[in-house]
Amino acid sequence: MKARVLIRPKKGILDPQGKAVERALPALGFDSVRDVRVGRLVELEADDASHLGELCEKLLANPLIEDYEIQEIG
Amino acid sequence: MFGVLQFPGSCDERDALAACERVGEARMVWHEKTSLEGIDAVVVPGGFSYGDYLRAGAIARFAPAMDAVREFAESGGPVLGICNGFQVLCEAGLLPGALLPNDGLRFLCRQVDLEVVSTESAFTRGLEVGDRLSVPVKHMTGRYFAPPGTLDELEARGQVVLRYAPAQNPNGSARDIAGVSNEVGNVVGLMPHPEHAVDPLTGSDDGLKLFAAVAKTAAPA
Numbered sequence: 001m002k003a004r005v006l007i008r009p010k011k012g013i014l015d016p017q018g019k020a021v022e023r024a025l026p027a028l029g030f031d032s033v034r035d036v037r038v039g040r041l042v043e044l045e046a047d048d049a050s051h052l053g054e055l056c057e058k059l060l061a062n063p064l065i066e067d068y069e070i071q072e073i074g
Numbered sequence: 075m076f077g078v079l080q081f082p083g084s085c086d087e088r089d090a091l092a093a094c095e096r097v098g099e100a101r102m103v104w105h106e107k108t109s110l111e112g113i114d115a116v117v118v119p120g121g122f123s124y125g126d127y128l129r130a131g132a133i134a135r136f137a138p139a140m141d142a143v144r145e146f147a148e149s150g151g152p153v154l155g156i157c158n159g160f161q162v163l164c165e166a167g168l169l170p171g172a173l174l175p176n177d178g179l180r181f182l183c184r185q186v187d188l189e190v191v192s193t194e195s196a197f198t199r200g201l202e203v204g205d206r207l208s209v210p211v212k213h214m215t216g217r218y219f220a221p222p223g224t225l226d227e228l229e230a231r232g233q234v235v236l237r238y239a240p241a242q243n244p245n246g247s248a249r250d251i252a253g254v255s256n257e258v259g260n261v262v263g264l265m266p267h268p269e270h271a272v273d274p275l276t277g278s279d280d281g282l283k284l285f286a287a288v289a290k291t292a293a294p295a
Contacts, residue, residue: 009174013219014246016179040128059136062129062165065172065219 001049004071007061008039039066043073076100076285077113079143079159081134086120086269090156093269096282097289105137115152115196115288116143118159120212120267130173130215131161140166152196152288153261157213160253160263169256169263170228171220176213177246183212185277187239188252188266192232195255197262197284207236207280209266211244216265218247218254225249231257236264 009015017038025033042060046052052070061068076094080087080102087102094100094117103110105123110116123134134140140162147153147168155163163169176182190198190205220228225248228234236253243250245265253264268281 013174014177014217016175016177020179059132060128062132062172064221065174 001047002043002045002073003049003052004073005042005044005052005056005060006039006069006071007042007056007066008037008068010065010067013065075113076115076117076289077103077110078117078119079103079105079139080119081105081121081123081137083123083125084119084121084158086156086158086267089267089272090117090119090269093272093282093285094289096272097286103139105134105139108138108142110139110142110146110151113146113151116146116154117269118143118153118155118162119269120157120159123158123162126158126215129161129165131158131163131165134158134162135166144168147256147261150258150260154197154284154288155261155263156267156269157216157265160265161215163261163263168261169254170224170233171218171254173215173265174217174219175215176217176244181212181214182216182244183210184244185210186242186244186252186266188236188264189239191234191237192255192259194232195235195259195262197287198235199287200290201283201287206239207268207271207283208278209268209271209281211266212270213245213265216245216247218251218265220248225251228254233257233259235262236266 018036022036237250271278271281
């Protein structure tokens with residue numbers, strides 16, 4: 001199976017990358033965009049989907065500061 | 075004997091080795107080594123191990139030498155993580171908390187004053203609470219973070235070892251924390267670079283005090 005893992009800074013944690021993007025947008029005329037958060041996207045193929053959660057906890061995300069979401073994509 | 079870990083992408087290991095050699099004997103330990111035999115104190119140096127891929131320190135924690143460091147730490151051996159080394163020790167779960175990108179999003183390189191908060195750790199023993207140390211910082215991912223409850227516990231147990239002096243917090247670290255220890259006090263991590271402050275020629279030799287503190291305890295009996 002193929003999967004996509006989305007990793008985001010946890011809610012309430014200051015995300016300076018997101019803030020920088022948010023501050024740049026009005027200069028381009030995009031005035032109504034708020035709460036920009038920048039994270040990571042990892043795509044992978046695995047024979048067994050049952051280990052994906054553990055893999056995220058141990059390596060792909062740091063659960064102290066990041067949330068992750070696993071999406072199976074076929 | 076100090077052992078200074080060397081990962082692909084480390085860049086401060088030579089300064090760390092030179093700092094250790096000012097107070098004792100030291101040798102480099104390649105990341106593929108699985109034994110720390112003969113080593114009395116470990117330094118996990120700064121740099122960009124494994125290119126900082128994924129997160130700073132996330133991949134280095136799986137290096138073979140890190141299993142040996144974990145065992146060494148659990149048996150009470152003194153371990154100092156500097157900058158990337160601090161990030162590696164947090165990722166490895168040997169120290170509480172995590173390091174996030176600086177709140178200003180810039181790479182910082184400047185001299186800062188630190189205040190000694192606890193003298194219970196292996197690397198601040200012999201110093202005085204309130205002592206000021208002038209040491210450089212140079213990092214992009216140095217904002218110390220832990221949940222507020224954890225921060226309260228760290229403070230209550232004396233695990234906050236060093237703080238940035240008032241109004242000198244360079245990166246948005248929680249409660250101005252520059253360095254923490256584990257509960258026992260033998261594992262210490264800090265973002266500033268004591269190994270770059272070991273000679274008055276470069277502005278300060280305050281950093282040497284941390285190495286000297288452990289040299290006393292790491293000396294062969």
